[in-house]
Amino acid sequence: MKFRWSLAPSQPLLAGQLASQLRISPLLAQCLLNRKLTDPGSLAAFLQPRLKHLADPFLLPDMKIAVDRLYRAREQREAVLIFGDYDVDGVTSTALLVEVLQALGWLATTYLPKRKEEGYGLTAGAVANCLRASPASILIAVDCGSTSVETVASLQASGVDVIVLDHHLAPVPARPTAMVNPHCNPSVTNGATVPFTELCSVGIAFKLAHALVKRGRELKLATALNFDLRPLLDLVALGTIADLVPLRGENRILVSAGLQAIDSTRRPGLLALKKVAGCPDPIGVSEVGFQLAPRLNAAGRLETAESALKLLLTPDPAEALRMATEINAQNIERQRMERAIADEAIAGIQASFDPLNDYVIVEGQALWHIGVVGIVAARVARQFYRPTIIVGGDGAELRGSGRSIAGFDLAAALVECSDLLVRHGGHAMAAGVSVELDKLDLFRTRLNEFARRTLSPETLQPELCLDGEVALEEMTLDCLQQLNDLKPVGQGNAPVAFCASKVAHKRPLQRMGSDKQHVKMWVTDGAATREAVWWGAAGKELPVAGFDLAFMPLVNEYNGARNVQLQVLDWRPHQAPSPL
Helix, strand or coil: CCCEEEECCCCHHHHHHHHHHHCCCHHHHHHHHHCCCCCHHHHHHHHCCCHHHCCCHHHCCCHHHHHHHHHHHHHHCCEEEEECCCCHHHHHHHHHHHHHHHHHCCEEEEECCCHHHHCCCCCHHHHHHHHHHCCCCEEEEECCCCCCHHHHHHHHHCCCEEEEECCCCCCCCCCCCEEECCCCCCCEECCEECCCCCCCHHHHHHHHHHHHHHHHHHCCCHHHHCCCCHHHHHHHHHHHHHCCCCCCCHHHHHHHHHHHHHHCCCCHHHHHHHHHHCCCCCCCHHHHHHHHHHHHHHHHHHCCCHHHHHHHHCCCHHHHHHHHHHHHHHHHHHHHHHHHHHHHHHHHHHHHCCCCCCCCEEEECCCCCCCCHHHHHHHHHHHHCCCEEEEECCCCEEEEEEECCCCCCHHHHHHHCHHHEEEEEECCCEEEEEEEHHHHHHHHHHHHHHHHHHCCHHHHCCEEEECCECCHHHCCHHHHHHHHHHCCCECCECCCCEEEEEEEECCCCEEECCCCCEEEEEEECCCCEEEEEECCCCCCCCCCCCEEEEEEEEEEEECCEEEEEEEEEEEEECCCCCCC
16 A cells, blocks of 8 residues: 655754754754644653643543542542443553552442443443442443443432543533543633643543542641652553553653653563563553553453453562463464454455445444454554444444544544444544444445545545655664654654655665565665665565655664664655756
8 A cells, every 4th residue: 555645844944943942953853843843842841741740630620529529438438439441541540540549548449341241331231230249329430431321310310429530522421420521521721721632541540649649638648648649650651552642742741751660660460461571671652552552451352351450450479470471361362363353354345345435444243253343443444544443243233443544533423323323432533333233234334425525535545744854874873862852652743754865775675584574675875875674565566776765763773783774664766856
């Protein structure tokens, strides 16, 4: 699949001014400008994310109401039940809250719904099961609850106060005791929206923890005076990275500090998980997203997320290693199931796919395991570059997940089809859905009609955003060290990517890997030569003389030596600049 190259406009004068003011390189300054950071104040805060720059948690909507109700419960020794979710964001949120509440003096227990039996969120059945097991007068719904209008109303009517900590969009929100969801009631101070809308649920849970500690210190509570929130940032980083929220603003601060917390963690479960996953030190966003998070998710996808929660909470290193080993085995089984379903789905799509008319892909089979269909949706969306929804189940009602592409708000699209759906919710780029089997075809048709009205054919070709054109001699170890100041990179703060114009091969290409799936090249622009690696190049057209190369620059370490290596993203025949 070829990309549309989108080269950021060069701003040498402004980049030079910022470079001089901040004492950074002009190339780093240009990369910051590309990320819509223009004034020295915001640039300095971005380059040096600090916990002291976090905003007051009481600026979140209904935070004061939630804290007041919880402190009244503490005084009266009321039981508090934390109702979470089975993904990493939900599990880490639940773990964080129960650790904080119990340490500060609350009677707190937890419950995670079972994906297959109870479904997502505050369903009537799941709530009945959890309150039967752990009666409580306060239920904290975390990473769910914003759209559970009927269940919340029933709980409130029965005398159970509900506090919702959530970040999902809610066209018709529920009305609990406190709705700590910035999307439902954006908090405004001095006419400006407080920048909380991109937090995931574990970020909001951390904000609640911060607010509880602040109130406790005001009340001179011994448990709060000596309570340190910083060790909890390992959980915040895990959930934030796994939930693919933008790594900017508050999230950038939390993840920056959270990655350091993961590196220095004493949490036995996390140490064991890092061991079985083979994570390096120091750990980065990629290792969390592709090594730790999938293993934690595997438990909730195949059976119950309780094992992932217990792993994060256990104080016993031996027990932690045993549980981490079991979760690792579940992840291997999850991968096997995912590959089988993805292969079946992709084969079926390829047989009938019409790129001119199929703007959205919707596929489902009654026997596809609902625990892995979200990962399959992500894989299909990457391969075909279409918004994709994959559903499965074992009855007349199918459940599943969707993944979107840039420019298509999947959550808003599902609202347009709400009369065909049993349930739906989520974000612009990812959502969950339940649909009756006999309405699947109509749902696909309606969703495509909406997409054809809102998407242009151009947006159905993936865009490759490049930070600028560079000479190969600029790509040095010192340059890459400076560009490291952009980390942590990820969703909403992409790794730097550049292009080099009119390069050629300095040496013959070399096939790599046992199956020869990868290619190593040595490219030159006449002034300098750099090593370049193209992963997964088998079956793709390889470049010849006089081509433009798009790449990410990386530091390669081998046998104690360090050198600059270019990770190939794409290539095209050389395109001369357009005349002015």
